[in-house]
Amino acid sequence: MLVRGAAVFLIILLSAGQAVAQSPDDLLSLPARGFWNLHLDQENVVECNNGSSDPLVFQLELISNGGDSLGAWQYSLPGFGTIHVILNDLLPNTPAYGSYVLSDSGGPTQNALRCLTAFYRKSAPGAAKVIEYGFVLPVRNDSTGVTAGVANSMNPDPSAPATWNYLSIANTGSNPFTAVVHVYEEDGTARPERNFTISNLQSGQRFDYPLAHPYGKTINLYRIVPSNLTAPYQAFLSRYSQRVGGDYRFAFALR
The missing domain is CATH 2.60.290.11 (TM1070-like)
Known part of the structure; x- marks a missing residue:
């Protein structure tokens, strides 16, 4: 499932030519925090998948770097389903960075939801490649200590x-x-x-x-x-x- 721009995202994803295998270390204890960054004209895509056979519902709340809420959205995932959310559509079109919080809104979300942020920078028109770079940052549980x-x-x-x-x-x-x-x-x-x-x-x-x-x-x-x-x-x-x-x-x- 893709929230907006299926064709655009497919082109970017194929051009990046990268895949990420997720491990048990990516299993999240909710609420969990991911990150976004609109600097350098980057496109930010949150990818989440449901590792359970049961449907689940989760909330994604965008947070500014100063800690202020920028809005919250609820998404549903069928069993073993995947969703892509283009954050650029939900954020002001200005250079900024921040985070997002994933929380449980229903279903067996705990220990079933896995998410990452994919970052893409498109090449200038006429360039040999569609994008200059693409990379991902998995959502992980918090750290403590050194x-x-x-x-x-x-x-x-x-x-x-x-x-x-x-x-x-x-x-x-x-x-x-x-x-x-x-x-x-x-x-x-x-x-x-x-x-x-x-x-x-x-x-x-x-x-x-x-x-x-x-x-x-x-x-x-x-x-x-x-x-x-x-x-x-x-x-x-x-x-x-x-x-x-x-x-x-x-x-x-x-x-």
């Missing part, structure tokens, strides 16, 4: 600019979230001058922080250390790599 990842701003083309790296952090709990992001060199050397504090992130808020590329082409490990190690949150890193001409070579997200 988490870590790698930021890499190297570009395969030495003459092209550094690859953009943005660390997205969202407060999925009910209390303000505070953490320190520690940054290290590739060899493990601490770079405390690059550390930064996430202070008093309110419930539902999401903010994106640049990593690695402000310092040129480099590779860094980062650690997110919350002040409250039991506080729930979500974090992921997005990379966007440009060519010399300004179009994009690739983009993807890492958890």
